[in-house]
Amino acid sequence: MADAMSAQTIVAARGIKIQFGAVKALDGADLEIRQGECIGLVGHNGAGKSTIVNVINGGLTPHAGDLVYGSGQGHGIALARQNGVRCVFQELSLCSNLTVGENARIMNRNLGGWNWRRRALALVRNKLDEIFPGHGIDCGSTVGDLSIAQRQMVEIAISFTDAETPARLVILDEPTSSLDSGLAAQLMAYVRRFAAGGGAVLLISHILGEILSTSNRIVVMKDGKVVADRPTSAFTTRSLVETMGSVVKDRQRSTRQHTGERRLSLPARKGEGLAFEAFGGEIVGFAGLGGHGQTQALLDLYLSENGNWLPNRSPVAFVAGDRGLNGIFPLWSILRNLSIASLGALSKRTLVDDGREAELGEYWKKKIEIRTPDTGNFILSLSGGNQQKVLFARALATSASIVLMDDPMRGVDVGTKQEVYEILRSEAASGRTFVWYSTEMDEIELCDRVYVFRDGVIVAELAGDEITEEKVLASSFAGGEH
Amino acid sequence: MNRLHLVFARPWIWSFIAAVIVWFATVLVTGGAGALGLSHAALTFAAFSVIVGLGQMFVITLGPGNIDLSVPATMTLAGTVALKLMDVQDGMIIAGLVIAILLGIAIGIGNYALIKLLRIPPIIATLSMSFIVQSTAIWANRGLRIKPPDMLASFTTSSFLGIPNIAIVAVLLSLAAWVLLERTIYGRWISAIGQSIFAARMTGIPVDGTRLVTYTLCAVLAAVCGYLLASFSGGAALNMGAEYLLMSIAVVVIGGTAVAGGDSNIPGIWGASLFMFLVVSMLNTYGFGAGVRLILTGLIILAVILAAGGRKVVR
Numbered sequence: 001m002a003d004a005m006s007a008q009t010i011v012a013a014r015g016i017k018i019q020f021g022a023v024k025a026l027d028g029a030d031l032e033i034r035q036g037e038c039i040g041l042v043g044h045n046g047a048g049k050s051t052i053v054n055v056i057n058g059g060l061t062p063h064a065g066d067l068v069y070g071s072g073q074g075h076g077i078a079l080a081r082q083n084g085v086r087c088v089f090q091e092l093s094l095c096s097n098l099t100v101g102e103n104a105r106i107m108n109r110n111l112g113g114w115n116w117r118r119r120a121l122a123l124v125r126n127k128l129d130e131i132f133p134g135h136g137i138d139c140g141s142t143v144g145d146l147s148i149a150q151r152q153m154v155e156i157a158i159s160f161t162d163a164e165t166p167a168r169l170v171i172l173d174e175p176t177s178s179l180d181s182g183l184a185a186q187l188m189a190y191v192r193r194f195a196a197g198g199g200a201v202l203l204i205s206h207i208l209g210e211i212l213s214t215s216n217r218i219v220v221m222k223d224g225k226v227v228a229d230r231p232t233s234a235f236t237t238r239s240l241v242e243t244m245g246s247v248v249k250d251r252q253r254s255t256r257q258h259t260g261e262r263r264l265s266l267p268a269r270k271g272e273g274l275a276f277e278a279f280g281g282e283i284v285g286f287a288g289l290g291g292h293g294q295t296q297a298l299l300d301l302y303l304s305e306n307g308n309w310l311p312n313r314s315p316v317a318f319v320a321g322d323r324g325l326n327g328i329f330p331l332w333s334i335l336r337n338l339s340i341a342s343l344g345a346l347s348k349r350t351l352v353d354d355g356r357e358a359e360l361g362e363y364w365k366k367k368i369e370i371r372t373p374d375t376g377n378f379i380l381s382l383s384g385g386n387q388q389k390v391l392f393a394r395a396l397a398t399s400a401s402i403v404l405m406d407d408p409m410r411g412v413d414v415g416t417k418q419e420v421y422e423i424l425r426s427e428a429a430s431g432r433t434f435v436w437y438s439t440e441m442d443e444i445e446l447c448d449r450v451y452v453f454r455d456g457v458i459v460a461e462l463a464g465d466e467i468t469e470e471k472v473l474a475s476s477f478a479g480g481e482h
Numbered sequence: 483m484n485r486l487h488l489v490f491a492r493p494w495i496w497s498f499i500a501a502v503i504v505w506f507a508t509v510l511v512t513g514g515a516g517a518l519g520l521s522h523a524a525l526t527f528a529a530f531s532v533i534v535g536l537g538q539m540f541v542i543t544l545g546p547g548n549i550d551l552s553v554p555a556t557m558t559l560a561g562t563v564a565l566k567l568m569d570v571q572d573g574m575i576i577a578g579l580v581i582a583i584l585l586g587i588a589i590g591i592g593n594y595a596l597i598k599l600l601r602i603p604p605i606i607a608t609l610s611m612s613f614i615v616q617s618t619a620i621w622a623n624r625g626l627r628i629k630p631p632d633m634l635a636s637f638t639t640s641s642f643l644g645i646p647n648i649a650i651v652a653v654l655l656s657l658a659a660w661v662l663l664e665r666t667i668y669g670r671w672i673s674a675i676g677q678s679i680f681a682a683r684m685t686g687i688p689v690d691g692t693r694l695v696t697y698t699l700c701a702v703l704a705a706v707c708g709y710l711l712a713s714f715s716g717g718a719a720l721n722m723g724a725e726y727l728l729m730s731i732a733v734v735v736i737g738g739t740a741v742a743g744g745d746s747n748i749p750g751i752w753g754a755s756l757f758m759f760l761v762v763s764m765l766n767t768y769g770f771g772a773g774v775r776l777i778l779t780g781l782i783i784l785a786v787i788l789a790a791g792g793r794k795v796v797r
Contacts, residue, residue, distance in 0.1 A: 302684065309691040318684045326684045329677040331744050340674055341685045343667045350666045394685065 008035045009070065010169045010200050011056055011085065016065035018051055018224075025051040027224035028065070033169055033202060038195040040215035040232065041204045044244055044289075044441075044473065047221040049204055053171050056080065056202075057087045070168075084168030086159040088175055093155065096144035100124055100154050103143060110164040127157040131190045132183060148178045156187065160194065170194070171202040176210060188214045206289055206454075207478045208237050220244055241477065245469040263402055263433050264316070266301055269293065273457035276301075278402065278433050283424065285447030285467070286437035288476045293456030294437040295321075298404045301435065317341060317400035319391050321407035321437075327391050328379055335361040335375040338390050341398045364393040368423060385416045392420060402433045409443060421446060441469045452476055493738025494750030500736075500786045501757035508764040520763060522646060526714075528755035529652035533707040534726050535733040535751040536659045537700030541604075542734055543663075544696055545676040545743030548604050552593060553704040553730050554723030555612035559619040560585050560705035561712030561722060565628045572633040579709060586705030589615055590698030597697075598690060620720060630713035638714040648710060655703070660748045672696055676743030704730075733758060736786055757786070 012032040018025045026048045033039060033056075043049050054060040055067065058080035067075045069083040086107075094103050101121035105111045111120050125139045137150050146154065152175065159170050172191070176184035191201050191214055205211055211218060211232075218235055220228040220243045228243045235243075265277040276297070278284045286294040298318070305316040320327030329337055339346060339357050346356045361375040368389050372382060379387060388408060395403050409417055424446075428434060438444055450467050452460040452475040460475035505524075509517045534553050541550045563585060564578035589611065596607035629635070637647055663669040671692045674682040683689050707726070712718035735741055736757065737750025761782055765775040 299684075306683075306686050307688055307691075308683070309688050309694075311688055311691070312686045314686060317686070320681070320684060326678070326680040329674050329681060329744070331677050331740075332673070336670070340670060340687075343670060347667055350668065351661075352665060352667060352670065398686075 009033070009068070010035060010083065011070070011080075012066075012068045013052065013055060013062075014066045014068075016052065016055055016062045016067070018055065018060060018063055024224050026055070026062070029221065029224060029226050030229075031056070031219060031226060033200050035168070035198050035200055036195055037217055038191055038201045038203060038215045040211035040218040041202055041221065042206075042208070042211060042218065042240065042244060042477075043221035047244075048224040049221055050173065051224075052221070053087065053173060053202070053204070056169075057085055057171060082165060084165045085171070086167050086169070087171040087173070088152075088155050088159050089173055094143045094151055094158075097142060099142050100137070100139040100146075103154065104158050104161065107158050108161065108164065123161050124154070124157055127161045128153065131157055131160065132186050149180070149183065152178045153183065160190075167199060169200045169202065171204075173204045174206065175203070176205060176207065184210065206476065208240055209478065212237065212240070238474075241470060241474045245473050264301060264305075264435070266297065266304075269297065269457050273459055274451070274461055276451060276458060278435055280401070280433055281428055281431045282449060283428050283434045283436060283447045285444045285450035286435065286453060287444045287450050287472045288453035288459075290439050292453040292476075294453050295406050296456065297453070297458075298406050298435065298437055302404055311344070315399075315401045317395035317398045317403050319395045319403060319405040319408045321405070321410055323384070323387055323391065328387060330380055332379055333376050334370065334372060334379050334382065334390055337379045338364060338375070338393050338397065341394050345399065360397060364397055368393055368419060389416065389420070392423070396423070396427060401431070402435065403427075405434060405436045405438075407437050407439055409438065409440065441472065444472060445469075454478065492747075492749075494747050494753055496786060496789050497737050497750050497753030497757055499753075500782075500789075501753050501760055504757060504760040504764050504782075508760060508767050511764075511767050520760075522641070522644075524756050524759045524763070525649040526646040527759045528752065529646065529648040530707055530711055530714075531726070531729050531733050531755035531758060532652045532751050533655055533710070534704050534730040535737070535755060536655060536748070537703035538730040539734045539737075539739055539746050539748070539751060540659075540663070540672060540696045541700045542731075542739060542741065543672045543676045543743055543746045544693055545679060546741075548676075548693075548743065549608065549731065550593065550697065550700045550704075551605060551608040551727065552589060552612035552615060552701065554725075554727045555615035555619065556586060556589050556701050556704040557708030557711065557723035557726060558718065558720060559589075559615050559622070560708035561718035562619050562623045562720075564709045565630055565712055565718050566622065566626075568631050568634070570629055570631055572631045575631055575634050578631075578634075579706070582705045582709040583702055586702035587698055589705070590701035591694065593701065594694045594697045598694075616720075623718065623720060627717040627719070629717055634713045635716065638710055648714065651710065655706075656748055656752065663746060663748060668692065668695070673744050673746070676740075676745070729758065732783065736783060 010033050014030050016026050016029045029048060029052055031052060041049050051060065055062055058075055058077035061075055066073060069079060071079070071083055095106065101117055101124060104120045104124040105116060108120070108123070111123070121139050128135050128137060128139070132153050135153060137146065137154065143151055143154065156172070156175060160167055175187060179187065188210060191203065195201055195216070203211060203215055212235065215232050218228070218230060218232050218240065219226055220240070222244060261280055263278055263280055266275065268275045286297065288294060302316055302318045306312050306314045329340070335357065339360055342360065343352055346353055346360065364370070365372070365375055370382070370389050370393070371386050379390065382390065391408065409420070424434060436443065436447060444450055445467055447467065448463070450462045450472065451458045452462065452472055454476055462471055505520070508520060534557070538550060538553065541548050560582040564582045567581050568574040568578040593608050593611050596602050596611060597604050600607070602610070640647055642650060671682070671687050674685070674687055675689055675692060679689060708723060711722060715722065733751050733754040736754035737747065739746040739750065761779055762775070765778055770778065
């Protein structure tokens, strides 16, 4: 019996550990996938879902733990492919300058020889017909001409085709994020048929309804570990959300009510969901899963208040999260990076006053403890956390009454975070408004009011004691609809 | 030692070193005779390169892809129209200068309108603009060669305390540009835009306004240079700007300004402009033919850029 069980195992990962610098992405995770199973994998941002997928498909080498495929122990992309492990990524990975058939050839090495184009075309067309009947995709067209949903369908179809080895385990990472409900239903029906026919599917989705209706086992991950691994029948939407969240912690909740006037507002995004508004002296949080439109909302807020032609007298400042992309000026000193947003106040008849600029630098260096002997040093001589402090100082040093923050604590150490939280609280108390996008629940809980984003739209507004991890998660994951 | 190190860390020092070496190499051959004449000519002709180079430098500071190829056509049109308007009358000298500046402003705005409204890359936009401007100059000129007003002609060709008046004008413009680049908010803004246009936008810098001003500034400097050059050489010619296309870019690059943008300096433009004139004089003195002269000029420029390259300066 035990032998029969292990023969059915496609891949078993035991005690996998992976570290990226100081971050433990996987901390002893176990996952076994057998034939005929459809496994739903769920968890919050950074729980380790994508990391374990990359271990199983051979892209990442585990720092500790065992990985056993059907053919034996080992790791690597070639071995995973040999064992029929396929992966459909969230970021589409087709070559957009090739046709659909040619893309199938890339995945299927043995599709060579005379007239391979025709055979590749037939292969992918049959599979598309099988999964998405009536799809209407011209398989002779180049991928670049297809819509994003069509590309996703092609990629899914190619992954399910039988290449040199038949597909035995197909990993689908958010496969329905760009499909409409009809196509999603077709896919889920096919996934069930595929599993019933002896294949296996690992399904990652933030739509819990899909997970509950399609999979027969659900694995919940948190902080790099598997915290629950039970048959689907043991879960409900509610219990699933609770399992993903953490135990409610004691925390001091600010009881402040905003008193100020309305400072900023934005109509409902895409004409759906809730509208946004922020009042004086308030810390407003943007929550939800990463990349669901929070950053775009912040950029829109900022750009709508800041002109591109004339010098600005705007009351809005911005703290970048992606320092390299839209924060740091790499050729400049710390001081110049800090003062750039406040030059108007530091100059007389547009000539910058060096003395007052240096004063400003010294003040903020002391106030938020930028660890450098001299603010004249290069900005890049600072650690990431200290660069981030400079960006905070840049925004706080302005006279702006509203500060927008785009997940600014990424890669910042715990000590720095505590210092910055303290500054935020005191600045808010003195009347400043903060709009804060964060992927960290601890930070969302520091906010007075929170908007939860899903698919680019504000789907919920939470205030005061309502701001709990459970409620944020419940709104971040669509319930049964789709 | 430390101070010496600091001097050598300046990106512009290399263009001056090169200029001095070439000066000595030329003077050695002539046996010291003509040293004064050579210096005088070098200052005069370098001054024209400096004036267009300053404008080009501001544009290049804006970051990768930013360049103004309409400089020669702008010089030609401004020179042509200004001389025609002044019509050899001393009383019209100021009016001529004003019309040159107005033409520069119009061309600069036109350049940025093409870049912004039609979303054409600056290299194509300014090149197209230069065809329009050059054609206008041909139409305005109609083969006539009008002399400059006497007062203006004598001002541009004479000297004050042994220093050519043109060089004095260029020094004054350089000082103004230095203040603009190093001391003003505008200078900070163009440097910020050159380093990261997205980051600049997100710190509240009016990116489009700043770029428009910069392209306009470049065209105005080219127009002023055209006005002075036409007066200096006794009339406007349709090809008078031709050599300044590459010259305006070369003096900026040899002078140690970062081609990738965000990091510029003005002294280097002087060193590079003197160097560019002196190299040609030196090779002439040595009696090389035109072909060899061009090849050697290219090699020497490469050598200077290599010597100055790879050095990153703090502030």
